[in-house]
Amino acid sequence: MTRLYIPRDSSALALGADEIAAAVAAEAQRRGESVEIVRNGSRGLLWLEPLVEVETAQGRVGYGNVEPERVAELFDAGWLAGGEHASRIGVVDEHPYLKRQQRLTFARIGITDPLSTEDYLAHGGLAGLRRALALDGAAACELLIDSGLRGRGGAAFPAGIKWRTVLQAQAAQKYVVCNADEGDSGTFADRLSMESDPFGLIEGMTIAGVVTGATEGYIYVRSEYPHAIATLNEAIERARAAGWLGKDVLGSGRAFELTVAKGAGAYVCGEETALLESLEGKRGIVRAKPPIPALAGLFGQPTVINNVVTLASVPIIFAQGAAFYRDYGMGRSRGTLPIQLAGNIKQGGLIELAFGVTLRELLHDYGGGAASGRPIKAVQVGGPLGTYLPESQWDIPLDYEAYAAVGAVVGHGGLVVHDDTANLADLARYAMHFCVKESCGKCTPCRIGSVRGVEVIEKIQRGEQRAQQVKLLRELCDTMLSGSLCAMGGMTPYPVMSALEHFPEDFGLPGQHAAAA
Amino acid sequence: MAPQSSETLLPVIERYAGKPASLLVLLHELQDLAGYVPSELVPQIASKLNLSRAEVHGVLTYYHDFRDSPPPRVVVKLCRAEACQSMGTEALAAHIEEHTGCRFDGKRDGALGLESIYCLGQCAQSPALLINDRLYAKVTPAKFDAILARAQEEGASA
Numbered sequence: 001m002t003r004l005y006i007p008r009d010s011s012a013l014a015l016g017a018d019e020i021a022a023a024v025a026a027e028a029q030r031r032g033e034s035v036e037i038v039r040n041g042s043r044g045l046l047w048l049e050p051l052v053e054v055e056t057a058q059g060r061v062g063y064g065n066v067e068p069e070r071v072a073e074l075f076d077a078g079w080l081a082g083g084e085h086a087s088r089i090g091v092v093d094e095h096p097y098l099k100r101q102q103r104l105t106f107a108r109i110g111i112t113d114p115l116s117t118e119d120y121l122a123h124g125g126l127a128g129l130r131r132a133l134a135l136d137g138a139a140a141c142e143l144l145i146d147s148g149l150r151g152r153g154g155a156a157f158p159a160g161i162k163w164r165t166v167l168q169a170q171a172a173q174k175y176v177v178c179n180a181d182e183g184d185s186g187t188f189a190d191r192l193s194m195e196s197d198p199f200g201l202i203e204g205m206t207i208a209g210v211v212t213g214a215t216e217g218y219i220y221v222r223s224e225y226p227h228a229i230a231t232l233n234e235a236i237e238r239a240r241a242a243g244w245l246g247k248d249v250l251g252s253g254r255a256f257e258l259t260v261a262k263g264a265g266a267y268v269c270g271e272e273t274a275l276l277e278s279l280e281g282k283r284g285i286v287r288a289k290p291p292i293p294a295l296a297g298l299f300g301q302p303t304v305i306n307n308v309v310t311l312a313s314v315p316i317i318f319a320q321g322a323a324f325y326r327d328y329g330m331g332r333s334r335g336t337l338p339i340q341l342a343g344n345i346k347q348g349g350l351i352e353l354a355f356g357v358t359l360r361e362l363l364h365d366y367g368g369g370a371a372s373g374r375p376i377k378a379v380q381v382g383g384p385l386g387t388y389l390p391e392s393q394w395d396i397p398l399d400y401e402a403y404a405a406v407g408a409v410v411g412h413g414g415l416v417v418h419d420d421t422a423n424l425a426d427l428a429r430y431a432m433h434f435c436v437k438e439s440c441g442k443c444t445p446c447r448i449g450s451v452r453g454v455e456v457i458e459k460i461q462r463g464e465q466r467a468q469q470v471k472l473l474r475e476l477c478d479t480m481l482s483g484s485l486c487a488m489g490g491m492t493p494y495p496v497m498s499a500l501e502h503f504p505e506d507f508g509l510p511g512q513h514a515a516a517a
Numbered sequence: 518m519a520p521q522s523s524e525t526l527l528p529v530i531e532r533y534a535g536k537p538a539s540l541l542v543l544l545h546e547l548q549d550l551a552g553y554v555p556s557e558l559v560p561q562i563a564s565k566l567n568l569s570r571a572e573v574h575g576v577l578t579y580y581h582d583f584r585d586s587p588p589p590r591v592v593v594k595l596c597r598a599e600a601c602q603s604m605g606t607e608a609l610a611a612h613i614e615e616h617t618g619c620r621f622d623g624k625r626d627g628a629l630g631l632e633s634i635y636c637l638g639q640c641a642q643s644p645a646l647l648i649n650d651r652l653y654a655k656v657t658p659a660k661f662d663a664i665l666a667r668a669q670e671e672g673a674s675a
Contacts, residue, residue, distance in 0.1 A: 011654065184636065185636045225638060264545065343643065348640070384598065416599045416640065
């Protein structure tokens with residue numbers, strides 16, 4: 001019997017993984033070979049998907065970009081014994097892209113069957129929750145503060161301080177809400193976590209519940225992620241059956257229930273207060289803060305709200321201790337950052353590394369340059385509201401403070417690469433257009449400013465009163481930045497202004513920074 | 518998903534009576550059953566969930582997912598966000614419009630609808646799209662033509 005791993009997450013499915021699994025089963029039967037097919041999650045080596053692994057004496061040998069039509073050929077090449085073939089990448093654990101990473105939050109992805117509770121336990125699962133159950137709430141919050149974990153969703157607020165605020169709040173009912181509305185282009189770490197290691201998120205949320213005294217949790221997942229929703233629902237059911245969730249978590253006498261809520265296609269619901277409104281069955285419109293959700297969140301009650309990667313990072317911190325996690329990273333950016341390398345890049349995928357790595361290392365050592373083979377022109381870091389970084393800024397270490405110092409954001413750690421055919425004025429106009437489409441409409445700078453932003457950039461592109469319009473665009477961006485209620489309007493100027501500053505020639509302006517391009 | 522008359526959906530609404538926080542859940546369930554949320558149901562939904570008609574209408578029209586008319590037999594949703602743009606989604610969009618004779622986000626007929634969406638989380642495998650909720654990545658014009666033809670055959674035989 002040979003064991004094969006064929007991923008079941010959506011990045012593999014989108015490239016035919018189900019057809020491959022069927023073809024492998026049929027071909028094995030035809031040849032009288034005995035195989036067991038495990039549907040694992042993705043390793044995050046996304047340019048190789050579908051990546052099929054064969055368990056051999058040397059380890060799990062990978063075959064990348066497998067196509068259903070070539071399955072017979074792989075059998076002919078003796079892949080069940082790790083045989084040579086053009087698509088063979090060797091032992092997957094030894095692959096340089098993977099071997100150089102520091103996988104803490106994503107230690108299990110692609111290795112385990114995402115829905116197997118036995119697999120989860122065999123790979124260190126629940127050690128964090130057991131530790132948390134043995135601590136009192138205040139000590140648990142201290143541990144999290146000591147670890148240095150900051151929210152990985154973008155705002156980078158210390159998670160432990162948020163939890164302590166909820167712990168200290170007096171209320172009959174408290175909640176844990178997971179923000180899984182990962183709508184930023186270039187980000188897929190939440191999706192990989194939910195689809196490839198859902199028990200990690202479930203454990204992290206349960207820890208948040210038992211630490212802060214919240215007995216109900218919600219995972220708000222965007223509707224564009226149906227596979228994540230299905231995987232989570234199945235995992236929650238299995239966790240409940242195993243006694244990990246419910247009225248008596250691991251026999252501790254503590255209760256924690258978990259429900260998946262599905263979004264309905266509104267980008268702004270990734271903003272935490274809009275998300276809470278949506279979860280309450282209303283239009284997802286931003287709330288003014290204060291009050292902060294930690295004191296008045298879901299249904300007005302104290303609520304821990306963190307994104308997927310933040311919550312999924314919690315179990316290992318509790319299992320290994322604060323110092324273990326804090327020892328990774330630099331400055332005030334502790335631990336690891338799941339970097340998502342995407343767009344026009346040869347080797348796109350998930351790279352988990354301690355803070356401090358530079359874009360240049362990521363783009364070249366990991367990414368292997370642009371997919372088109374052309375020079376890379378700009379990298380947008382941190383989603384559609386993040387800045388465009390020209391080559392002159394690629395040596396800045398990925399660190400919240402170092403990025404803030406140049407007006408950039410690490411955000412969710414998503415990198416979108418553009419080659420030299422990209423026009424940054426078009427991308428700036430698109431940023432405003434996206435804000436027009438997705439603004440919740442509550443505040444004027446965002447709702448109206450974005451519409452005017454599109455118009456002004458179009459005038460600049462057409463060369464109508466260019467100097468005057470550029471001045472107007474700067475003023476408009478300043479108003480949006482300081483006058484918007486949330487990051488939607490408040491950060492849309494980031495991509496726009498960085499495009500204008502670093503790539504003026506794309507706007508038909510003299511290229512004083514031409515060397516930077 | 519089989520089209521259903523509005524009356525057959527009433528028992529679904531009944532199950533959420535008195536639970537205004539369940540409005541999104543209910544709308545998703547109605548749309549899963551009927552393919553859209555018939556606007557004539559707004560008053561019933563409002564009265565059962567103790568909401569105003571304006572509140573229900575507001576939610577129904579705020580979110581991109583909800584439709585108040587039956588969807589075309591085949592719906593193509595192409596990602597137009599940055600990562601897909603960097604890998605030629607706009608050229609693919611032009612090809613799709615030319616190949617199908619339809620416009621993105623334009624008027625829909627009963628056979629085919631083209632919609633722009635923003636991010637499917639396949640940013641390292643761009644461009645990505647959905648055809649009738651089935652996900653495809655690294656889509657080229659030739660690959661698009663083949664999968665659309667297959668979806669249209671399935672749509673015709675369903």
